[in-house]
Amino acid sequence: MESFWFLENPSEVDKEIIVIPDGRVDVFFSYSAWEPFKVVLMGLEDEPAVKVMKAKTNFFAVSLNLLAVEYLLNESISDLLNKSKLLPNGFLEICENDIVSFDSFCAKATASRKIQADVKIDDRKRRLFNLIYSYCGTYSVGDLSEGVFLTPGQINRYFNQQFGMPLKPIAPFFDLKHHFVI
Numbered sequence: 001m002e003s004f005w006f007l008e009n010p011s012e013v014d015k016e017i018i019v020i021p022d023g024r025v026d027v028f029f030s031y032s033a034w035e036p037f038k039v040v041l042m043g044l045e046d047e048p049a050v051k052v053m054k055a056k057t058n059f060f061a062v063s064l065n066l067l068a069v070e071y072l073l074n075e076s077i078s079d080l081l082n083k084s085k086l087l088p089n090g091f092l093e094i095c096e097n098d099i100v101s102f103d104s105f106c107a108k109a110t111a112s113r114k115i116q117a118d119v120k121i122d123d124r125k126r127r128l129f130n131l132i133y134s135y136c137g138t139y140s141v142g143d144l145s146e147g148v149f150l151t152p153g154q155i156n157r158y159f160n161q162q163f164g165m166p167l168k169p170i171a172p173f174f175d176l177k178h179h180f181v182i
Contacts (some may be wrong), residue, residue, distance in 0.1 A: 001068060004106045007059040015053045021045040024063040025077060027091065029099050032057035037096035039087040041073070043080025044163055060105045062092070067129045070162060071121060078164035124148045128155065132167075141167060 002024055009015050026042045033056035053059075069077060072092075089095065092112040099105050128148045132139070141152040144167075150158075159167045 001072075001109065002063045002065045004102070004109060005061050005063065006102050006105075007053065007061070009053045009055055009057050012055050014055050017051050017053050019045060019049045019051055021047065022063075024065065025069050027062045027064065027087065029060045029094055029105070030057060031096060031099065037089065037099070039089055039091045039094075040084050041077070041080065041087050042084040043077045043082065044165065045082050046165060047082070049082065058099070060099045060102065062109055065129070065133075066163065067121070067125060070125075076162050076164075078161055081164035124150055125158075 007017075021044070023044070025044060028040045028042065029037070030040070031037045032054055034054060035057075064072060092109050094105070094108050094112065098108040125148075128144060128150065131144055131147050135143075141155050144150075145152045145155055148155075156166055159165065
């Protein structure tokens, strides 16, 4: 998990927001006066998009670094480029009662992540993502392949199969502010 955040529209009016691609995958936990609690997974975005935040709506969110996507979701998100899908309630063991306050939400999500800490992560993928983040997007796939014992073709296939896009378009989002953590 890379970060936690919160959005609120307490007004009586829907608000337009602009979603800017950031190289992360987000899981939203939301409720409103109009809709029941739901959990939504937003895939990678490759272009800015205008969205509408309904009136009287709260979003609590977890942003995931890319390696966390594979191990927390246990599935590819290649079909979610610029799209989202509903996840079952109870994802990360978070329910409606856990999104009353930001602090309780963060505590619950962190505790859930610790439960999953025993997952075995492929060392080559861990090294790959550590290199990607340490190079801050200034690398070639060939440079990366030498450091992780994967061919450039294997790296490109992995990104296309797992995330729905090759590595290069995502590269500008890897910078020093966002070190890889899982």
